[in-house]
Amino acid sequence: MALKTRSVTSDGKRVMTMEEFKRWLKKFDADKDGRISKNELREAIYATGGRFATWKSHRGIKSVDANGNGFIDEGELNNLVEFAEKHLGIRIAQF
Numbered sequence: 327m328a329l330k331t332r333s334v335t336s337d338g339k340r341v342m343t344m345e346e347f348k349r350w351l352k353k354f355d356a357d358k359d360g361r362i363s364k365n366e367l368r369e370a371i372y373a374t375g376g377r378f379a380t381w382k383s384h385r386g387i388k389s390v391d392a393n394g395n396g397f398i399d400e401g402e403l404n405n406l407v408e409f410a411e412k413h414l415g416i417r418i419a420q421f
């Protein structure tokens with residue numbers, strides 16, 4: 327399978343590997359606690375030029391927060407793949 331990192335798909339989505347996506351998301355971990363809060367997710371959505379960031383971040387946390395603590399923990403990042411594609415314009419390359 328060809329590596330397609332740093333490329334853009336025909337529909338304009340950025341393509342990242344899971345590792346790159348995690349690294350990218352870490353930049354928005356403002357309080358450096360290793361998990362993504364609703365506000366931090368909102369900043370990430372803003373950064374990608376997404377609209378309705380507050381609403382989306384609320385929905386996003388709800389849909390991926392498997393243990394219900396209100397944060398996206400390290401282990402829940404994998405659940406964010408679909409959200410990233412829909413709302414962040416990022417396609418996670420699967421290997």
Ligand SMILES: [Ca+2]
Pocket residue numbers: 355356357358359360361362363366
């Ligand atoms: Ca955080």
Ligand SMILES: [Ca+2]
Pocket residue numbers: 391392393394395396397398399402
């Ligand atoms: Ca959680």
